[in-house]
Amino acid sequence: MEIRIEKAANLKEKPDETKLGFGKYFTDHMFVMDWYRDKGWTDARIVPYGPISMEPSGVVLHYAQETFEGLKAYRTDEGKIQLFRPDMNAKRMQRSNERLCMPTVPVEDFVQAVEELVKVEQDWVPHEKDTSLYIRPFMFSTEASLGVHMADSYCFIIILSPVGAYYPTGLDPVKILVEDELVRAVKGGTGFTKCGGNYAGSILGQIKAEEKGYTQVLWLDGEERKYVEEVGTMNIMFKIDGEIYTAAIDNGTVLAGVTRDSMLTILRDWGYTIHEGRLSVDDLMKAGHDGTLEEVFGTGTAAVVSPVGELRYKDDVVQIGDGKTGELTQKLYDTLTGIQWGRIEDKYGWTYTLD
Numbered sequence: 001m002e003i004r005i006e007k008a009a010n011l012k013e014k015p016d017e018t019k020l021g022f023g024k025y026f027t028d029h030m031f032v033m034d035w036y037r038d039k040g041w042t043d044a045r046i047v048p049y050g051p052i053s054m055e056p057s058g059v060v061l062h063y064a065q066e067t068f069e070g071l072k073a074y075r076t077d078e079g080k081i082q083l084f085r086p087d088m089n090a091k092r093m094q095r096s097n098e099r100l101c102m103p104t105v106p107v108e109d110f111v112q113a114v115e116e117l118v119k120v121e122q123d124w125v126p127h128e129k130d131t132s133l134y135i136r137p138f139m140f141s142t143e144a145s146l147g148v149h150m151a152d153s154y155c156f157i158i159i160l161s162p163v164g165a166y167y168p169t170g171l172d173p174v175k176i177l178v179e180d181e182l183v184r185a186v187k188g189g190t191g192f193t194k195c196g197g198n199y200a201g202s203i204l205g206q207i208k209a210e211e212k213g214y215t216q217v218l219w220l221d222g223e224e225r226k227y228v229e230e231v232g233t234m235n236i237m238f239k240i241d242g243e244i245y246t247a248a249i250d251n252g253t254v255l256a257g258v259t260r261d262s263m264l265t266i267l268r269d270w271g272y273t274i275h276e277g278r279l280s281v282d283d284l285m286k287a288g289h290d291g292t293l294e295e296v297f298g299t300g301t302a303a304v305v306s307p308v309g310e311l312r313y314k315d316d317v318v319q320i321g322d323g324k325t326g327e328l329t330q331k332l333y334d335t336l337t338g339i340q341w342g343r344i345e346d347k348y349g350w351t352y353t354l355d
């Protein structure tokens with residue numbers, strides 16, 4: 001793929017690396033590529049970051065035909081920049097787009113676009129410990145029309161945002177509320193895709209949880225509201241009596257996290273028995289009360305691992321490991337972040353170094 005580069009005339013001042021937060025600052029350039037039914041993908045370009053214009057009748061504003069991805073670029077101690085399994089994000093975006101009847105970007109073009117944009121913006125990859133450059137590819141329909149149909153034009157954009165250490169003072173367990181009324185995904189729906197609409201529908205549950213003093217929502221299955229599926233933007237794993245339980249991804253209601261897949265690979269390597277399947281919230285709470293629920297943690301690109309210190313389901317509350325981060329949770333965090341930031345050897349071939 002040929003990518004045209006148009007450099008910004010003025011570069012922004014870089015933000016303080018100790019106060020980056022998440023998704024607040026954007027770099028000087030973005031990648032843009034258009035799709036037309038008669039031409040396919042065209043005009044791949046890296047241009048100054050800035051507003052995009054659209055007709056008020058642009059279909060995405062009405063029917064939410066939009067998908068996105070999230071990955072990171074990491075700076076190693078030697079100053080090299082590396083990506084983590086970018087092909088997994090490329091393939092997942094293809095699956096999302098197929099479900100939403102949107103065009104797909106070939107895996108090698110997706111990875112090339114990410115790579116070239118990050119190279120142009122390499123000075124934006126922060127140096128402070130545990131900081132990174134968050135990469136947000138997204139696609140939406142641009143056709144100006146009010147018909148509900150596959151559009152005849154789409155736009156694919158990648159923007160970059162330097163993000164801070166998720167845990168500036170070490171892993172910090174969160175409190176999670178099991179949502180027993182609202183659901184996130186149903187079989188046959190779009191739960192396995194990263195499409196904007198899924199997240200719009202989840203905000204109400206998030207607000208309900210926050211009002212009760214919880215940070216995240218644990219969603220149950222959409223049919224029986226009986227089996228645990230995942231958390232806001234994370235998959236979730238449970239260590240019960242020495243074995244690992246997590247929802248399966250094959251019924252299409254749970255997002256196939258890259259972090260999830262990486263964690264399961266590492267856990268198998270360490271000899272853990274993994275149960276990918278149904279775990280009922282009743283069994284989970286029971287394990288919480290009889291002492292066999294040893295650790296609970298969310299997995300996702302933003303936080304890598306998020307330890308859970310408390311679970312609430314209706315009026316039932318369980319504390320996990322005295323509210324402290326579990327030993328395995330910490331070890332998984334250290335191992336995966338070690339690979340991502342190049343501090344420990346990557347025997348899996350997951351890292352992708354930019355030259």
Ligand SMILES: *Cc1c(COP(=O)(O)O)cnc(C)c1O
Binds near residue numbers: 231257260
């Ligand atoms: C993005 C996301 C995840 C985590 O995926 P990663 O590839 O590990 O970042 C999990 N669940 C949902 C709903 C998500 O949107």
